[in-house]
Amino acid sequence: MTTHFPPSYISGAGIGLRSQHYQYILKHHPPVHWFEILSDNYLNPGGQPLNYLERIRQNYQITLHGVGMSLGATEPLDLDYLARLKHLAAFIEPAHISDHLAWISVGGNYLNDLVPLPYTETVMEHVAKRITQAQEFLGQRLLIENPSSYIAFKESTMPEWDFIKGLIDKTDCNLLLDVNNIYVSATNHGFDPLDYLNAIPADRVKEIHLAGYEERKEYLFDTHGYQVHPPVWQLYQTALERFGAVPTLIEWDTDIPTFDKLMTEADKADALIKKVA
Numbered sequence: 001m002t003t004h005f006p007p008s009y010i011s012g013a014g015i016g017l018r019s020q021h022y023q024y025i026l027k028h029h030p031p032v033h034w035f036e037i038l039s040d041n042y043l044n045p046g047g048q049p050l051n052y053l054e055r056i057r058q059n060y061q062i063t064l065h066g067v068g069m070s071l072g073a074t075e076p077l078d079l080d081y082l083a084r085l086k087h088l089a090a091f092i093e094p095a096h097i098s099d100h101l102a103w104i105s106v107g108g109n110y111l112n113d114l115v116p117l118p119y120t121e122t123v124m125e126h127v128a129k130r131i132t133q134a135q136e137f138l139g140q141r142l143l144i145e146n147p148s149s150y151i152a153f154k155e156s157t158m159p160e161w162d163f164i165k166g167l168i169d170k171t172d173c174n175l176l177l178d179v180n181n182i183y184v185s186a187t188n189h190g191f192d193p194l195d196y197l198n199a200i201p202a203d204r205v206k207e208i209h210l211a212g213y214e215e216r217k218e219y220l221f222d223t224h225g226y227q228v229h230p231p232v233w234q235l236y237q238t239a240l241e242r243f244g245a246v247p248t249l250i251e252w253d254t255d256i257p258t259f260d261k262l263m264t265e266a267d268k269a270d271a272l273i274k275k276v277a
Ligand SMILES: [Fe+2]
Pocket: 145, 178, 209, 251
């Protein structure tokens, strides 16, 4: 395929591409460094979303972020899904592909949520094999995102950060570190988010996510429907000091605001990234 896209490289702050903003972006060419797409929405050839994406890609860098790999599930990896994702990646030439440390399918049925895993050596071995298989199939290293969680398994024998470090050692994968997820999980489970940040190998963090949670009575709920909260900005600054000027995404998935509001959040992240660049 002859490509007319600019080479793939991201830096600074990006914004999650949502259909509500297609027209605005094409008309106004806002000065966003890059967009992240939810790859699962663009897997059908010939669809309108793909048409918009192709036009937007001509002026912007893109990353692919998916929910469909179900890397923690026990059934075989969905090779048809991976083949369609590979096809999309060959077309769009993203800076990278990411998915979650979670599972969303059981017995061929798909759940609405990303479900966390028990953190044991056996599960690590299992997930590592699947990440390796997915990386080999796609022909590139993946970024794995840490989940936000509300439950923990009593079977777990190690904290999430040790599980992630083990996966990196076994698969050579990189990380998409969601700082909001760390804050939400730390609050819900009562651990120190700095212990998490300090344990993560700095050279593996290739992207950061920021989003807004909702405060429920007894826990924080990761809705991606709010501005980034002050304690998450604070944790983010600590993360940048430790990991350097990592490209950072503003994730906003529910109650999608105006593009201007997203730009304000991205500008705020950009200013912090520049401080450590
Ligand atoms: Fe995220």
